[in-house]
Amino acid sequence: MKRIENLYNELIKIYGDVGKWWPGTPEEIFVTAILTQNTNWKNVEKALKNIYKLTNPHDILKDLHKLSKEEIAKLIKPAGFFNIKADRLKNLLNFLAHYNFEVEKLKKYETYDLRKELLNIKGIGKETADSILLYALNKPILVVDTYTKRILERMYGIKENDYEKVQSIFHESYPRKTKLFQQLHGLIVEHAKAVCRKKPLCNQCKLSQKCFFKSS
Incomplete structure (x- = not known):
């Protein structure tokens, strides 16, 4: 072979x-890993443009967490499947809230322990979980x-x-x-x-x- x-x-x-190829801060990548599902990057950028009327790349996680799913859905509408993605994003944000949105704290955990936790979040599949691990948390996967x-x-x-x-x-x-x-x-x-x-x-x-x- x-x-x-x-x-x-x-x-x-x-x-x-x-x-690094996938653009953005680690916090931003958590969000775009959801937004990019079943769409292209141009649509993701349009959704980010809406989000950044309210926040910035470093505070994006905690600020989005304060919003309702309906409010998030309106912001990310350009990314398509916005109600589904708002639900998935809210699930991910609730998980991150347990770590006070401190990405550096997450990086200290073992790769496959984190992967298991991410896959337990409704709406997070293997490709999305591994994208977060590789690009947001710098894990070798x-x-x-x-x-x-x-x-x-x-x-x-x-x-x-x-x-x-x-x-x-x-x-x-x-x-x-x-x-x-x-x-x-x-x-x-x-x-x-x-x-x-x-x-x-x-x-x-x-x-x-x-x-x-x-x-x-």
Whole structure:
């Protein structure tokens, strides 16, 4: 099997250093991890613009917690599914209230203990929980999304839908380093959006390895 360990170096040669990739303060990322569900980033930015008429990136958690779900829903309407997301966001904010919204305090806890707590919050799935862990709390865990599965299948011939199994393939192939996983996730998303789309632009792909993709 082709070595997945080469993917990071291949992608960074093409796209360069993407840094942390997910923008915002740690407090802001808790919110955008919910807002970005089933929508694009432009819509998230529109919702944030509404939110920042009342607060700022550092006080966003405690200030949103003071609002009712109905008030939150009005603010985040541009992000779509606003009633559902307001409910999920309120659940997350209630959880964070137990820690007095102190992100640094959360960072001291073990990764999988935090993950278990996040997954117990109604409306928080694995991808959202891991996005919070990786980008807001700087925990070394890879976020698995549609793009990750797509590139794993097309580049390496591995068709796997189970979240943990896909994640373990990458965890076993790379050292568990936060910055590396932040970059790798960002690079995979950048490549999937630019070239390896649902209908891929194979003639523009600069990856050296042979692709297993076959158009139907």
